[in-house]
Amino acid sequence: MSKQHVDILLVEDSVADAEMTMRTLSCRGVANSVEWVHDGVEAVEYLFREGKYIDRKPGMPKLVLLDLKMPRMDGLQVLARMREHAATKTVPVVMMTSSREEGDVLASYKLGVNSYVVKPVEFNDFAETVVQVGLYWLMANQPAG
DSSP: OOOSOOSEEEEOSOHHHHHHHHHHHHHTTOOSOEEEESSHHHHHHHHTTOGGGTTSOSOOOSEEEEOSSOSSSOHHHHHHHHHHSTTTTTSOEEEEESOOOHHHHHHHHHTTOSEEEEOOSSHHHHHHHHHHHHHIIIIIOOOOO
């Protein structure tokens, strides 16, 4: 469980993608702390301090990097839950997924995603995309509240 303020909540079921994302964010000095959860159910528990996260320190991440296609609860379901509650309504969410399907893009924006990014296949392109997303949302963006 997290003992400090979390810059980024990474919601990703792919171990390889999660490790690349966390390594890139750390090595490039983009985020001081990243909390990784493996699926949508864990994300909701983390955000609303339920289940194994019931005792986590209060506060919301500065950014949620959310995968779309996950077991148990997908990214759209997590996003819908986040946008229903005052505490998570304004937390920036970037959907980071391999899906280029127009229906997924439209559904994400209709539910209030802040950005939709298709994960590049090549490692260097993937790493650069992660850095650019992190820099913009953590350093350039002016958050609500």
